[in-house]
Amino acid sequence: MMLRLETDFALGTVQLGIPYGRNKGGSLCSIAEAENIFETAWQFGVRAFDTASGYGCAMERLANWLQATDRMNQAKVVNKVSPLDCLSKGALDKACNPFRNAAQLDLLVHGFVGEADWTEFQNRAGERGANPGLSVYTADELLHANALGASLVQAPANALDFRQLNAAKVAQQRTDFRSVFLQGLLLDSPEMAESRFPGSGIFPEAVESASKALGISPQAALIGAVLNAKKPLDRLVIGVDTPNEMAVWKEALAVSPNQSNRFITAVANELKTAPSDSLLDPRTWPTK
Numbered sequence: 129m130m131l132r133l134e135t136d137f138a139l140g141t142v143q144l145g146i147p148y149g150r151n152k153g154g155s156l157c158s159i160a161e162a163e164n165i166f167e168t169a170w171q172f173g174v175r176a177f178d179t180a181s182g183y184g185c186a187m188e189r190l191a192n193w194l195q196a197t198d199r200m201n202q203a204k205v206v207n208k209v210s211p212l213d214c215l216s217k218g219a220l221d222k223a224c225n226p227f228r229n230a231a232q233l234d235l236l237v238h239g240f241v242g243e244a245d246w247t248e249f250q251n252r253a254g255e256r257g258a259n260p261g262l263s264v265y266t267a268d269e270l271l272h273a274n275a276l277g278a279s280l281v282q283a284p285a286n287a288l289d290f291r292q293l294n295a296a297k298v299a300q301q302r303t304d305f306r307s308v309f310l311q312g313l314l315l316d317s318p319e320m321a322e323s324r325f326p327g328s329g330i331f332p333e334a335v336e337s338a339s340k341a342l343g344i345s346p347q348a349a350l351i352g353a354v355l356n357a358k359k360p361l362d363r364l365v366i367g368v369d370t371p372n373e374m375a376v377w378k379e380a381l382a383v384s385p386n387q388s389n390r391f392i393t394a395v396a397n398e399l400k401t402a403p404s405d406s407l408l409d410p411r412t413w414p415t416k
Contacts, residue, residue: 132381136355138176138206138304139169140367145179145186148311148367157369159189166193168371172378175231178282178304178365180208180238181223191226205230206280206304206365208238208263214249224256234280236261240269246276265409267295274299282365286310287353287392288331289408297359306365308354311410315346325406325413330399338394342387347376349391352383 142148144162147155157165166177166189177194179187187207194200205227213219214237227233235258237249246262253260261280262273270292273281281299283292284307296303310331313321318329332346339349354364368374396402406412 133173133377134175135361136363136381137174137377138178138204138363138365139166139174140306140365141177141179141186141190142183143367143369144189145184156184162186162189163193165368165371165374166190167197168374170197170199172374175202176204176206176363178206178306181213181219182208182210182238187223187226194227194230200227200229201231203227203230204232204234206234206236206261206282207258208236208282211237211239211241211245214241214245215252217252220252220256224253224258228257233258234261235259236263236280236282238263240264240272243276250277265411267291270295270303271299274301280304282306284310284408285354285358286314286408287335287350287395288314288403290357293354293357296362300359303359303362304365305354305358305362307410308350308364308366309347310408314350328407331403331407334395334398337398338391341394342391344383344387344391345376345379347373348379348383349388351377351380353388353392355380356383356385356388 144157144165177190179190181187194203207223207227209219209223223235224233235253250260259279261278263282264270264273265284270281270283278301280302282304285293285305286308309315313324313328314332314335316332318333321332322329335346335350339346351364
């Protein structure tokens, strides 16, 4: 199980640099709290960490912790820059230099870029010892990233939407899947979900009901659904607000493919209608 925690999971760090997801209206965790999460993940066997220049102080906190604990040369780091910054020397140096001694560094453009910019980005990432990749949103973008020759692609996937997962099986490149909880909405109370996206309260209700019928937690059911559908070399990027939340990762590894299939079917039966593309894309959610 320790090996699978190393190969199948990457710790997401966005919520360690900015208030995010279910805690979007809250306060940022302290440095000590962030380092406790890093340490717990490491003790669990996690060696991959996902961050970005746009994640507030997350990138700095991660780099400082890896250096202070002398673990940089054992860590696999995925960092991301925006399309506007993907050819900026300053932005690329800022993203790569703190992790230049990492065991592996993947540098992704977080968004769609044209072929000319991509070719130049590949060159500049390679000059800095980083593997060039793309962070995308849709199945079509994932296939486009594969056609461009991205070494790593990141895309959303969850029990309600397997389009990117299915595209990744066709593309056959390394893929990291994020948003397994749909930015926490699938774990919200129905009332909280409704406040974030009108009409979405039925979705956490369906997840709760389907997982309860199988005797597993909603978190483990949602993680297990993606774990059991991905390719062997793919990973899940999952963030936590407290170290205790990582215990469910081990529970998810015990979820069988049969249980995942029953869970997905039960959720669909509860909903009776497929979720809209707007619900599945947090970029379209109402802002407050």
